[in-house]
Amino acid sequence: xxxxSQTTAASGQATRQDKATSTKPAIEIIGMHKWYGDFHxxxxxxxxxxxxxxxxxxGPSGSGKSTLIRCVNxxxxxQEGQIIVNGVELTADLKRIDExxxxxxxxxxxxxxxxxxxxxxxxxxxxxxxxxxxxxxxEATAMHYLERVKIPEQANKFPGQLSGGQQQRVAxxxxxxxxxxxxxxxEPTSALDPEMVKEVLDVMISLAEEGMTMICVxxxxxxxxQVADRVxxxxxxxxxxxxxxxxxxxxxxxxxxxxxxSQILH
Amino acid sequence: xTDTGYxxxxxxxxxxxxxxxxxxxxxxxxxxxxxxxxxLLTAFGVLFLLWVVPPFxxxxxxxxxxxxxxxxxCRAITAGACWAYVYNEMxxxxxxxxxxxxxxxxxxxxxxxxxxxxxxxxxxxxxxRINALLFLFVYPVVAYFLLAGGVFGLSEMPTEKWGGxxxxxxxxxxxxxxxxxxxxxxxxxxxxxxxxxxxxxxxFIELIRSVPLITILFMASIMxxxxxxxxxxxDKLLRALVGVTLFTSAYLAEVVxxxxxxxxRGQYEAAASLGLGYWQRMYFIILPQALKHVIPGIVNxxxxxxxxxxxxxxxxxxxxxxxVKTKNDSALEWQSANTATTGYLFAAIxxxxxxxxxxxxxxxxxxxxxxxxxx
Numbered sequence: 330x331x332x333x334s335q336t337t338a339a340s341g342q343a344t345r346q347d348k349a350t351s352t353k354p355a356i357e358i359i360g361m362h363k364w365y366g367d368f369h370x371x372x373x374x375x376x377x378x379x380x381x382x383x384x385x386x387x388g389p390s391g392s393g394k395s396t397l398i399r400c401v402n403x404x405x406x407x408q409e410g411q412i413i414v415n416g417v418e419l420t421a422d423l424k425r426i427d428e429x430x431x432x433x434x435x436x437x438x439x440x441x442x443x444x445x446x447x448x449x450x451x452x453x454x455x456x457x458x459x460x461x462x463x464x465x466x467x468e469a470t471a472m473h474y475l476e477r478v479k480i481p482e483q484a485n486k487f488p489g490q491l492s493g494g495q496q497q498r499v500a501x502x503x504x505x506x507x508x509x510x511x512x513x514x515x516e517p518t519s520a521l522d523p524e525m526v527k528e529v530l531d532v533m534i535s536l537a538e539e540g541m542t543m544i545c546v547x548x549x550x551x552x553x554x555q556v557a558d559r560v561x562x563x564x565x566x567x568x569x570x571x572x573x574x575x576x577x578x579x580x581x582x583x584x585x586x587x588x589x590x591s592q593i594l595h
Numbered sequence: 596x597t598d599t600g601y602x603x604x605x606x607x608x609x610x611x612x613x614x615x616x617x618x619x620x621x622x623x624x625x626x627x628x629x630x631x632x633x634x635l636l637t638a639f640g641v642l643f644l645l646w647v648v649p650p651f652x653x654x655x656x657x658x659x660x661x662x663x664x665x666x667x668x669c670r671a672i673t674a675g676a677c678w679a680y681v682y683n684e685m686x687x688x689x690x691x692x693x694x695x696x697x698x699x700x701x702x703x704x705x706x707x708x709x710x711x712x713x714x715x716x717x718x719x720x721x722x723x724r725i726n727a728l729l730f731l732f733v734y735p736v737v738a739y740f741l742l743a744g745g746v747f748g749l750s751e752m753p754t755e756k757w758g759g760x761x762x763x764x765x766x767x768x769x770x771x772x773x774x775x776x777x778x779x780x781x782x783x784x785x786x787x788x789x790x791x792x793x794x795x796x797x798x799f800i801e802l803i804r805s806v807p808l809i810t811i812l813f814m815a816s817i818m819x820x821x822x823x824x825x826x827x828x829x830d831k832l833l834r835a836l837v838g839v840t841l842f843t844s845a846y847l848a849e850v851v852x853x854x855x856x857x858x859x860r861g862q863y864e865a866a867a868s869l870g871l872g873y874w875q876r877m878y879f880i881i882l883p884q885a886l887k888h889v890i891p892g893i894v895n896x897x898x899x900x901x902x903x904x905x906x907x908x909x910x911x912x913x914x915x916x917x918x919v920k921t922k923n924d925s926a927l928e929w930q931s932a933n934t935a936t937t938g939y940l941f942a943a944i945x946x947x948x949x950x951x952x953x954x955x956x957x958x959x960x961x962x963x964x965x966x967x968x969x970x
Contacts, residue, residue: 404864423872431870441865445883445964454879455869500865507869 353416355380355511355542356401361410363393363400363566370396371407372566380510381540385553385574388563389589394546397563398513401544402433415510431459434504438516440496442488448475448499449484452506460507467506474502478532494525501532512536514545550594554578562586654933655940669931676937680929684922688941691758691913697750701761704738708768716956718963731772754832758913760945762832766904766914767949770839771897777840778847778896779886783877785852796848803845808903811838816910835907843900850892854885887964894957898950916942 356378363371371393378384386394399405400412403419403426412419414429443451452471456462462470475481478498480491488496497517504512514533518526530552537543537556547553553560553574560577562570562585570583578594581587627637658675660668662682669677681688690701711730714720742761745751757765784796803811815834823829858881866876886893905916913921919942923935 402868404867427870427872430868433868435865435868437861437865439861441859441861443862443865443880443884445887455871458875458879459870459872503869 353380354378354413355382355415356544357411357413358401359411359413361400361407361412363396363405363407363409370566371400374410374568376561376568378511378542378544381542383537383541383543383556383558384545384561385557385559386544386546386561386563387548387550387553387589388569392563393566394563395515396566398435398515398544398546401511401513402430402435404435431507432509433511433513434507434509435513436497436500436504436515436517438520440488440493440500440520442496442500442503444488447485447487448480448491451488451499452503455503456506471502471506474505475499477505477535478502479528492525493521494528497521497525497529498532501529501536505536511542511544514543514547516546516548518547518549548593550578562589564589666929666931669929669934673932675933676940677929677931677933678937680926680931680934680937681941683929684926684938687759687922688915688918689760691762691918692756693752693758693761694750694756697744697752700741700744700749700752704741704761705764707734707737708764735769754830755911757832759918760915762907762912763901763904763915765832766835766839766907766912767897767901769836770843770900770904773836773840774843774847774896774900775893777844779851779882781844781848782851782855785848786855800845800848803841804849808838808842809906809909811842812906812909814838831910831912835910835912838910839900839903839907842903843896846896846899847893850889850896851885853892854887854889855881857888858885887961890957890961890964894953898953901949901953902946915945 354377356376358374358376361371361374362369374397386397388394396405400407400419401414406421407419415432417425417429419426419429442448443454446454449468449471452474453462453464453467456467456470457464472481472484475484478501480495480498483491483495483499488499491499501512501517517533518529521529526549530549533543533545533552534556545552545557557574559571560574561568562577562581562583564585570577570581570586572582577586578590581590628634654674655676658672660672660675660677660679662678664677664679666679669679686695686698690698693701711726711734715723715726715730720726740746741749742757743752743754781796781800784792785800787793787796812835815838816831819829819834862880862884863876866880871879904914907914908917908920919938922929923938926934
């Protein structure tokens with residue numbers, strides 16, 4: 330029943346010079362299945378993400394899109410199939426998991442900043458203790474990324490003192506400080522006040538324009554149109570349809586996709 | 596024709612509230628006499644204080660014999676404390692049977708301890724790391740050899756001779772500093788996904804928690820020697836220390852577990868997604884937040900431990916309370932109506948002072964660590 334036809338070895342248009350060659354895919358998911366107890370949440374997922382490729386995953390809630398990207402850095406465990414990230418296959422081996430996580434940044438719906446640390450400490454903790462970066466260098470990098478997300482003046486505040494949009498931008502900067510090769514976004518704007526969505530999307534767009542490999546689970550279809558190389562539509566734990574945004578929005582093929590688009594695009 | 600459109604032309608400036616919101620009268624009205632019931636309770640409270648406080652004050656100070664008084668004066672009064680007795684027996688209350696010419700040794704231990712410990716409590720002071728290392732690793736060794744002697748020409752002083760406040764403090768400080776990390780490890784172990792570790796921790800915690808401390812101390816003093824090979828003994832103080840530490844660590848483990856459960860899963864996930872390993876996640880992210888949540892519970896355990904030290908009389912140690920009791924029962928030359936009462940009152944005041952300080956300090960820490968992240 331399983332057909333590996335969904336695999337699309339997309340060649341990333343924007344290749345990155347600093348990191349390894351684009352010949353090797355950033356992420357390779359082959360025949361992956363996942364269950365929560367008896368519930369089959371992800372079914373026969375086949376997905377290859379090229380280096381520098383920007384992917385948007387859309388779909389109704391409960392369709393498994395968050396679970397899918399959480400499998401990529403092993404916040405969730407898969408039971409069948411293979412997930413290979415930067416050439417490292419994810420297994421129960423903790424060393425490999427940490428190796429993958431170092432290179433894969435993740436931004437969460439609820440920011441998940443560390444409330445007991447200042448913004449600067451949030452940003453420098455992992456570079457110092459995981460990468461072994463000297464403190465001064467880590468702080469310089471942190472300030473660089475805080476400037477990129479346009480809130481350097483908040484460096485010594487605590488997360489609780491920032492607005493949702495600012496917190497999410499800090500969360501993005503925190504991931505970037507680890508200089509990851511891949512960024513995962515798990516509904517990064519869903520918990521934000523409408524007025525703050527744009528400031529976060531702007532950061533994500535500029536990141537995409539620089540050629541970061543990104544997988545974004547989001548309902549922001551404007552963002553998908555603007556930056557995605559590919560849009561993936563999921564329902565009931567399966568990839569139903571994928572296409573480049575132009576085709577995806579103007580000419581959806583599957584009935585479920587059409588229904589979904591008709592409901593979210595007014 | 597209805598006119599529903601509206602555009603505000605000018606923003607309303609903030610102005611002061613109409614009534615005074617602070618001041619003694621306002622405070623009293625709000626807190627003491629807000630309702631007739633409140634007023635009634637306030638009246639009862641005041642009457643109760645009038646009934647209790649003056650007699651107590653008279654007993655402790657008003658009608659009491661001061662520290663420089665004599666036993667005759669103590670026998671002459673009936674409604675006052677005999678502080679002269681406490682003053683005269685102070686050495687026994689603080690050091691137990693420790694040889695009097697050697698008292699400079701515990702005194703140095705006390706002074707060194709204060710010198711290293713107090714700066715640790717003051718957040719502003721620098722050199723925390725070296726300070727903590729000195730206090731946790733160097734100080735215990737120095738203190739032990741100073742107190743026990745037998746080296747560097749110091750006369751040997753068996754632990755049987757230690758007593759009073761000295762023993763109370765040794766057991767509490769050692770108990771707290773050992774039980775705290777052990778409790779954290781047990782709490783983490785109980786949450787472990789590794790079945791062996793989890794089982795060991797759960798068994799240990801449940802076993803220790805379901806037995807009274809007094810039983811553990813009994814076991815240590817009576818049953819342990821039965822299992823030991825002939826002629827081998829374990830120091831009484833050590834037995835008490837081990838018993839108290841294990842007991843408290845089991846309770847602390849449960850307190851800490853409560854804190855761990857209060858940390859949202861997102862914190863674990865964010866830490867993991869940055870590539871931090873298990874111990875790094877726990878040390879930098881999870882424990883600082885979890886422990887902050889349960890400071891009241893932790894201090895509760897510490898205070899309980901401090902007071903439970905008086906149970907070590909079971910293994911034959913003379914802690915502060917036992918030292919007072921011994922003198923109360925045997926100091927014939929100081930016999931008077933209120934000698935014993937004064938002795939116990941002294942013990943109570945000392946216990947209260949230490950426990951109350953712990954409580955206040957923990958409240959200070961709670962305020963200091965509050966980074967206001969709660970929505």
